Amino acid sequence: MAVATDPAASPEPDDTFQPAVSHKESPPEFTVMPIVVGSLLGIIFAASSLYLVLKVGMTVSASIPVAVVAITLSRFLWKRSGQKSILQNNIVQTAGSAGESIAFGVGVTMPALLLLGYDMTLSRVMVVSLLGGCLGILAMIPLRRVLIVRLHRELAYPEGRACAMVLRAGETETGSQPAEHGEPRAEQKKGGGSLAVFGGFALAFIHKVVTEGMALLVSTVKLPLKVVHKTAVFANEMASELLGVGYIIGLRTSAIMMAGAFLGYLVIIPLLSYIGSNSDFPVPPGDKLISEMSTKELRDNYLLFVGAGCVATAGIISMLRTLPMIVRSVVDMAKGSKGGGEGATDVKRTERDMSLRTVLIGSAALLVVLAGFLFMETSGKTASPILAGIGGALLVVVFGFLFVTVSSRLTGEIGSSSNPISGMTVATLTMTCLIFLALGWTSSIERVLALSIAAVVCVAASNGGTTAQSLKTGHLLGAT
Known part of the structure; x- marks a missing residue:
């Protein structure tokens, strides 16, 4: 669940922060070649990530590997044109x-x-994919000034910072490195950061080969704690990517995550097993007696829903706490979108946001397309396809904006790889099904409708968190 960080602790942008590229400079950024190369790499990494999520149910952020590939390709593609810049690699x-x-x-x-x-x-x-991706971007735009700029010191955004470090390390000239948590940038020697970053890649690769490729070392250790309860288990996975994320997010957030794991596996699961041991019938959603369930079955059938409820509750609290700052951000966007308005021409290059008008038009168009898509899904198969289309679209927008806010903030605290998107999806699906049940929508097509709503929200939350990491990278590098 979200860490209770006071959003009012840093209400204004950090004036001491200096990006790698000054706002007074205007290097090439949003050009054709980076867009084409990035799209092709997106297809490749999407295929590999899809295989991984279908195989093990999780994936890791692809932003850092893409950044490394971008550095390599930039030296062969657009460097010869004389227009190479670190901001193109960021695209x-x-x-x-x-x-x-x-x-x-x-x-x-x-x-x-x-x-x-x-x-x-x-x-x-x-x-x-298209609707969820667009919703994630549109919902994240009003949050940029709040989460990325005003909470620059509070939210680490580990993958975003790591990407900025990788892209800076890939620069061949002596330059400035974005410092940790908004401190003024520090000069680094040529190649020093690159050696550290790529040395880390080499160590992680060797570790993966030794543990998973050659099976010379065991990466996961499970220790049953029968002295606590027969279902209590202590497990530890020595994963290089998780070690890196833990180092970046810091001791406090890592300790909170570990406390959640201890609470789930050493308290909640044994408690569920103890309470349900005398039950002579299966307790939904389980399909067999609790006394016969293993630790994994108790987790899948009960603990997962407890976690989803915690994520949903923390998301609502987080949204309420940051609501005043979100309103201020929207007001700032509205002022900046007025052509010829006061200060319209004085906006720094690094502070240019997409106009509020564009966000509102895009959101309205997305709502119409969502309603049309859900209407076509249910037309001729339910008694009220119009209500299903409009109501489903509204649920997508409400849950989408809620969980994009949650995802965008959580990625700043624990990273994209640890972001509980599955918990948000389960929470969305559960709340949608409860609403449908109250309306009497229990047919098979309504189940598909509920799943479609959850799928769009899932993609939106996932893309919103990744967008937040990319915006953090751009903020550190001095991108628009």
Whole structure:
């Protein structure tokens, strides 16, 4: 669940922060070649991420590998044109990492259609991906000034900072490195940061080969704690990517995550097993007696829903706490969108936001397309397809903006790889099904409708968190 950080602790932008590229400079950034290269890398990493999520149910952020590839390709593609800049490499990693986040959202939701007996058509997957991706971006835009700028010192955004470090390390000239938590940038020697970053890659690669490729070392250790309860388990996974994320997010947030794991596996699961041991019938959603369930079965059937409820509750609290700052951000966007308005021409290059008018028009268009898509999904199969389309679109927008806010903030605290998108998806699906149950919508097509709503929200939350990381990278580098 979200860390209770006071959003009012840093209400204004940090004036001491200096990006790698000054706002007074105007290097090439949003050009054709980085967009094309980033899109191709996004397709490649989306395919690999989709395979990983279908195989093990999780994936890791692709932003750092994409950034490394971007550095390599930039030396051969657009450096010869004399227009190479670090901001172009940032565009490549932004576009490439978006593919991974969308693939994750699709991979954890769309296969459920097959389990319900429906065909997972290409058109449905494309529409869910497109609508969810657009919703994640549109919902994140008003949060940029709040989460990325005003809370610069409070939210680490580990992958975003790591990407900035990688891109800076890839520069061949002596330059300035974005410092940790908004401190003034410090000069680094040529190649010093690059040696450290790529040395870390080499160590992680060797560790993966030794543990998973050659199986010379065991990466996961499980220790049953029968002295506590027969279902209590202490498990530890020595993963290089998780060690890196833990180092970046710091001791406090890492300790909170570990406390959650201890609470779940050493308190809640043994308590569930003890309370349900005398039950002579299965307790839904489980399909067998609690006394016969293993630790994994108790987690999948009960603990997962407890976690989803915690995520949803923390999300609502987080949204309420940051609501005043979100309103201020929207007001700032409204002032900046007035052509010829006061200060309209004085906005720094690094503070240029998409106009509020564009966000509102895009949101309205997205709402119409969502309603049309859900109407077509239910037309001729339910008694009220119009109500299903409009109501479903409203649920997508409400849950989407809620969980994009949660996801964008959580990625700043614990990183994209640890972001509980599955918990947000379960919470969305559970609340949607409760609403449908109250309306008497219990047919098979309504189940597909609920799943479609959850799928769009899942993609939106996943892409919103990745977008937040990319915006953090851009903020550190001095991008628009």
